[in-house]
Amino acid sequence: MAPFVDDTVYVDWTTRFVFYALVAVVSGLWMIHRWQQQSRLFRLGNVLPGPEGVPFFGNALLALGKKPDQLVNIGLEYAERHGTVIRGWLGSKLIVFLLDPEDIEIILNSQVHIDKAPEYRFFKPWLGEGLLISTGNKWRSHRKMIAPTFHINILKSFVGVFNQNSKNVVEKLRKEVGTTFDVHDYMSTATVDILLETAMGITRKTQDESGFDYAMAVMKMCDIIHQRHYKFWLRFDSIFKFSSFFEKQKQLLGIIHGLTNKVIKNKKQTYLENKDKGIVPPTLAELTQNEEDGSVLANDAKTLSDAVFKGYRDDLDFNDDNDVGEKKRLAFLDLMIESAQNGTHQLTDHEIKEEVDTIMFEGHDTTAAGSSFVLCLLGIYKDVQAKVYNELYDIFGDSDRPATFADTLEMKYLERVILETLRLYPPVPAIARKLNTDVNIVTNNYLIPASTTVVIGTYKVHRSPKHYKDPDTFNPDNFLPENMSNRHYYSYIPFSAGPRSCVGRKYALLKLKILLSTILRNYECTSTVPEKDFKLLGDIILKRSDGFRLQIAPRIRKPTNVA
Numbered sequence: 078m079a080p081f082v083d084d085t086v087y088v089d090w091t092t093r094f095v096f097y098a099l100v101a102v103v104s105g106l107w108m109i110h111r112w113q114q115q116s117r118l119f120r121l122g123n124v125l126p127g128p129e130g131v132p133f134f135g136n137a138l139l140a141l142g143k144k145p146d147q148l149v150n151i152g153l154e155y156a157e158r159h160g161t162v163i164r165g166w167l168g169s170k171l172i173v174f175l176l177d178p179e180d181i182e183i184i185l186n187s188q189v190h191i192d193k194a195p196e197y198r199f200f201k202p203w204l205g206e207g208l209l210i211s212t213g214n215k216w217r218s219h220r221k222m223i224a225p226t227f228h229i230n231i232l233k234s235f236v237g238v239f240n241q242n243s244k245n246v247v248e249k250l251r252k253e254v255g256t257t258f259d260v261h262d263y264m265s266t267a268t269v270d271i272l273l274e275t276a277m278g279i280t281r282k283t284q285d286e287s288g289f290d291y292a293m294a295v296m297k298m299c300d301i302i303h304q305r306h307y308k309f310w311l312r313f314d315s316i317f318k319f320s321s322f323f324e325k326q327k328q329l330l331g332i333i334h335g336l337t338n339k340v341i342k343n344k345k346q347t348y349l350e351n352k353d354k355g356i357v358p359p360t361l362a363e364l365t366q367n368e369e370d371g372s373v374l375a376n377d378a379k380t381l382s383d384a385v386f387k388g389y390r391d392d393l394d395f396n397d398d399n400d401v402g403e404k405k406r407l408a409f410l411d412l413m414i415e416s417a418q419n420g421t422h423q424l425t426d427h428e429i430k431e432e433v434d435t436i437m438f439e440g441h442d443t444t445a446a447g448s449s450f451v452l453c454l455l456g457i458y459k460d461v462q463a464k465v466y467n468e469l470y471d472i473f474g475d476s477d478r479p480a481t482f483a484d485t486l487e488m489k490y491l492e493r494v495i496l497e498t499l500r501l502y503p504p505v506p507a508i509a510r511k512l513n514t515d516v517n518i519v520t521n522n523y524l525i526p527a528s529t530t531v532v533i534g535t536y537k538v539h540r541s542p543k544h545y546k547d548p549d550t551f552n553p554d555n556f557l558p559e560n561m562s563n564r565h566y567y568s569y570i571p572f573s574a575g576p577r578s579c580v581g582r583k584y585a586l587l588k589l590k591i592l593l594s595t596i597l598r599n600y601e602c603t604s605t606v607p608e609k610d611f612k613l614l615g616d617i618i619l620k621r622s623d624g625f626r627l628q629i630a631p632r633i634r635k636p637t638n639v640a
């Protein structure tokens with residue numbers, strides 16, 4: 078006979094155990110919640126306006142089940158409701174969104190709050206400690222080395238490369254005449270090719286299809302990082318590592334780092350071979366000097382952008398009229414290798430790789446998005462396109478000659494169109510910083526506590542009715558000198574501002590002018606999708622999830638009457 082077992086006693090003990098365990102967990106969580114609420118961060122954070130959160134999660138659940146474009150709309154709605162300072166809780170992490178230029182200036186212009194928010198760590202496997210995310214002395218010394226490699230003298234020597242690659246795009250686009258196509262694909266490959274040649278010094282002859290694969294891999298990596306931002310469970314490395322995204326990331330980084338490793342290896346080998354032959358490239362100091370009197374030219378606003386960005390207080394304010402000969406053209410990568418080899422800067426091969434990856438990412442996706450938005454907007458606003466073309470006709474007539482640096486200074490209306498496009502559709506729609514100390518902002522003299530993540534909502538700042546009349550309307554005249562004169566400098570920050578502003582600003586604007594003018598001299602663009610139907614995707618870089626659909630027709634080269 079089987080021994081008698083009293084099941085009721087066993088069930089009773091299990092039930093009691095589960096009950097006490099639950100009580101312990103709930104009490105523990107309640108105590109943590111109470112402790113959080115009484116902490117200084119919570120007290121100060123909750124003084125700021127923002128949506129109500131729930132215990133433990135704060136406002137993190139808002140992202141649950143939402144698509145990225147829905148999240149953009151939620152963010153914009155909160156901005157309407159709460160004003161220019163908006164507080165949010167991601168669990169116990171305080172995030173403050175700033176939208177007032179006066180508050181933004183305090184953060185961006187500071188030498189103290191130069192550290193990027195912890196969210197940038199998702200870039201780390203890709204960009205390592207490159208300029209975009211590095212901090213402290215490493216960032217300072219690398220910035221000091223890299224900023225001058227974008228000196229206007231060096232940029233001018235890239236004009237030929239910008240022209241040649243722009244002509245290549247025009248040729249490639251020929252097969253799209255009469256179709257509706259996504260122009261971003263073309264802009265993306267063109268910008269990678271241009272970067273490979275100008276920043277990395279890889280000539281077209283030695284380029285292969287890896288440029289296209291690279292551009293696609295970058296796009297997919299941005300998507301993974303974006304998913305990690307808004308799916309809060311993917312923020313934890315321990316969970317991310319077991320997701321399908323991790324494997325995908327490994328594969329994409331293989332493509333991205335494969336290209337940069339190959340580029341650096343070849344460059345270094347060429348440098349050493351040349352050195353053996355006694356060929357020594359010019360130094361940065363030689364390249365950035367005025368050829369006549371040997372002095373670096375003083376600050377002198379030559380273009381509209383020079384005036385627009387005058388108040389940025391960054392380290393890019395230089396200008397020079399002298400042309401640098403072709404033989405003196407030296408890419409960013411050549412300069413880094415040269416500095417490392419001759420001992421001017423202590424740079425390891427790994428650090429060079431991190432900077433190369435950073436420049437390739439920052440320099441590519443931003444300008445690809447910017448140029449795609451310009452072409453789509455011109456495809457909608459045909460009167461503006463006609464004015465751009467008339468200006469180009471005044472400069473070039475019906476000739477096919479390539480643009481010179483001097484021509485780009487005459488493209489004043491095109492420049493206003495580019496600046497206005499970057500206002501409405503800033504490729505970097507938000508910038509985030511971690512506060513190292515408490516900060517008092519101008520709005521209500523609010524105190525934002527140390528360790529807060531501050532997010533500067535560039536997209537929304539650029540559409541403020543306080544600073545722009547009809548802020549949602551595309552109007553290049555927003556950048557007429559008379560309309561700019563009373564505007565706060567920090568109400569226009571597509572390239573960020575202050576000590577951590579974009580080092581590639583001048584490079585980007587020069588390249589955009591040559592690329593876009595070449596396309597517009599050859600094609601008339603049409604877009605049948607009105608602006609209100611653009612589906613924006615804040616995917617690290619602002620893009621359209623509905624694609625940048627465009628139609629093109631060969632340009633009849635004569636001026637148009639503009640109503």
Ligand code: HEM
Pocket residue numbers: 208209210220276435436439440441443444447499503504505507508509570571572573576577578579580581582584585
């Ligand atoms: C329309 C084109 C571009 C836009 C709108 C743009 C915008 C920006 C913004 C907003 C930042 C600050 C990001 C942050 O703080 O999170 C930045 C940083 C940076 N950009 Fe650009 N960028 C553009 C083109 C370029 C190009 C062409 C290059 C290089 C070839 C470049 C290289 C960099 C680098 C290296 C940084 C990091 C600077 C630092 O932290 O010291 N960018 N860019």
